[in-house]
Amino acid sequence: MSDTASANDRRNADAAFQRGLAGGRSTTGGSGGTSAPNSSSPSASAFAATPGAERGPQSVVATRTVFIRIEETTPQMLARVTREAGEGKAESQYNLGRLNYAGLGVARDDVAARRWFGAAAAQGHPAASAQYGYLTMYGRGGPVDPAAARAALRTAAAGGDSYGQALYGMMLVNDAVETRTSDAPLPEAIDLLTRAADAGEVVAQAILGTVVYVFGTNGAKADPAKSIHYLKLAAAQDHPMALQILGEHYMVGGAAIEKDRAKGWALLTKAADLGQAGAMRPLGLSLIQGSNGQGKDPARGLKYIRMAVEQRHPAAMGDYAAILYEGALVPKDLAASVRYAREAAEAGDGDAQVMMVRFAYFGDGVAKDVNAAVRYARLAAEGGHSEGQRMLGALYQNGEGVPKDVKEAVRWFRKSAAQGNQQAATDLQDPENVAAARDM
Structure with missing residues (x-):
């Protein structure tokens, strides 16, 4: 998933830069250049309670359009911006960070990008602070540095940068999850996320749609209508998790959304094709079985199950273990079946734990081990x-x-x-x- 996300981000970054160059624009400005937000929005970036898969700081390239003197060639522009950055000009330091991140005129270099974003952030540059906060939060271009990330994102949010507001709001919500204080009011986080989401930041839209207004956290009441509203905004920007969850809502319908199985499958398919393992599995199983309104297509269904397995999705690994054991869609492979079932069981999948009970109890594919059977049975039972x-x-x-x-x-x-x-x-x-x- 990380590789898929990085590849998508790089493609979006390249496209944004090429559009700027083709129109007589560059992504950097001169010492007197003007930078202003445009209507573009970040690429799909997955939100998780504990951030994991890489999603590049898309606002580096997609949420700013900067005009320069059109007579500058790219090498001239790069030389000027490098000189100005070395002289301590915060805007040029920020722009040089963007160039290094996107690899325009120079080889992509996250270490250099982080260094220049950090230099501009030290001068209080809001947009650079947001990008430096992202890189230090996720350990891109250097080690993870929670303290530096927190300070930078706080500066970015206070300076009105919507990307910084989204990330700082997310950080505050994550803090509440980790300290088990999600029921305590956190108006600052909700306000920052709302402002960022309404400004078009997809990560904020996803958090509000998939967490805050679903469960009612940090002083915000559960609100299905608001959840669906933000899910639709995030899904419109191809956010994989939002696509999946919105698709699931359409599949069953409810007070805040009409039931529309065709829309649901379209969204789930798009989420799966964008690398969302949670969408790959139901799509794959429905295609294999010809269920839930899907025509039977075992080969295509197996493809999605395997895609989810590649991401080590526990339930999908359990499904694949059963497929390998049955030998109907693929040649029977007992050793591989046991291997996938064990990994899925250890990751907490109940069906795989039950498979391991049978394998261990009967000595099927493994040495008979009643003690192991008891352990897996207890894991499944207590789950x-x-x-x-x-x-x-x-x-x-x-x-x-x-x-x-x-x-x-x-x-x-x-x-x-x-x-x-x-x-x-x-x-x-x-x-x-x-x-x-x-x-x-």
Whole structure:
């Protein structure tokens, strides 16, 4: 996903620069140049409660248009901006950072970009502070530096830079998540995110649409209409997560959005093609099964499942383990099936944990190991998987890998049956379990 995101960002950056050059414009200005925001907006950048996949600071190239004297060649412009940056001019330092980030006139160099953004940020340049904050937050062009990121983003937000407002608002929300204070009012963060989102910053739109107004965090009440509003704005900018979640909303409909399966699949497909593993899996399964309004297309469905597996999506790895075990869509490969099931199980996928119970209990593809079967059954059961609960109950009833404890077995059978597991309901009728249940 990181590689896909970086490639998309680089393509958008290159296109933005080429448009500027073709129109007699450059991305840098002279000492008297004028810089002003335009209507462009950042490229799709994934929001996560804990930031992970790389998304370049798109406002470096897409949210500013700067005019220069058209008689300058690119080498002349680069020489002038380099000279002015060395003289300490903040705007030229910022622009030289942009040139190094995008690789215009010079080889792309995130280290140099970070250095020049940092120099301009030290002079209080709002846009440079936003970019320096991004790079230090995610460890691009140098080590992760939370303190430097916080200071830079605070400066950018105070200076009115919308990208800085989006990132600083996100940082404040992340802080609340990490400290488990998401219920505490945080009006500054909500205000910054709202202002940034309304200014077109996609990361802020995504946070408001996928988190803040979905769950009602930091003093903002859950508001489906507002969530859908910001999801649509972010989806219009091809934000993969927003595309996925908005697509899911269309699939089921609700008070704030009409049910439209065709729109839903279109959005989910676009999200999947942009690298969103969470969209790849339902799309792939529906194509394989010919379900949820999708025509049956196993080959295409398998492609999406494999794409998600490449991103180590736990549930998709579990699906692929089952596909390899069944041998209908691909040649049966028990060793690979066990390998993917184990990785998915360790990552928390309940279905894969249940697969590993069977592999370990029966010695199918691995050495028989009842203790391992108990471990995976417990992981699945405690995670709420009904079949895992039934299996753990059976192990307790039979005293396999654990001391025999019929009452404990009955507890797990009851939890499983409450979720509709018919075999667990049948197990509860066993005379031994009926007798134990009377004393509970």
